[in-house]
Amino acid sequence: MTDGLTEPEAVASLGDPAQVNRALRRTYLTQSEQGTLQLDHQWLWWAMTVILLGYGTSLLMIGGTESSGPLAGVVTALTLGGTAWCLLRSRPDALRNYLLNQLGGWLVNFSFWLGWAVQAWLGDPPSFGAIVWLLPVVWVVWFVEVGRVVRRMRRTLKLEGRA
Template structure:
């Protein structure tokens, strides 16, 4: 297998900055091996299975699609509208606990916006796309939790614990994705 063929598989779908960086590193490795007396196919074979290398690189760097994802602001604003609508409907039906939960979520939304606005656009889009649904989820959870605390638990009370577990999973996954994006953007000088 030639280095060109190996690189096509190993670097497939990675962001351009990661592809450029890794191409230079693998090319230098193959050149060093060929200087040591190996042929190109032998030198390329020392790089390992390109599909496995691709999986490992995707755990380290973001893909081109991840960096181009622009869903953050759309999802963010839709979820804020849902939270505000939920809060207004709670006021209309005189459900003070749910209205306060929605107001609390909107205050947290303002704080989240302040925290993510300085991030590079791809990272900000990821964080907003994840935080929007979390805020709506939090609104429901807070209302149900306060109801349970006041002695009127919802009939599906076990969901209160399940939602907190879901938040931890969301947080871990989102932070891993954001770290990969920041690392990739740093390679291209866009961070």
């Protein structure tokens, strides 16, 4: 319209409305998606951290030195989680909440995987050893989806001041 087109002409120049709708939904979050993703799920992050701490404590109390594989997984996951928490504190609330929500579940998953991988490396593979190789494949799919949502969320957050 800044080029002198009328509103109907400007709308017509965009093309097929269904295609425009699909393109916008791939690029930006819808209002319902944005509302869902902006929920504050920090309690889930803290719950996962408490679960990891409890699991690590039980490994020390019950397993002692024989639980070095799973304990390595817990310590590494807690270290990564603390680092991520520090890095994400400065992000916008909606983005931080979404990433912490996703990261909490991944850290518990990673903790178990690393414990099982260390056990397998030490010669005592878990009875379901195929999961040690399958989980990284699942993570790639998970990270691609999280990255897609984060890109859409950043674009949408940039629009908020101008819309």
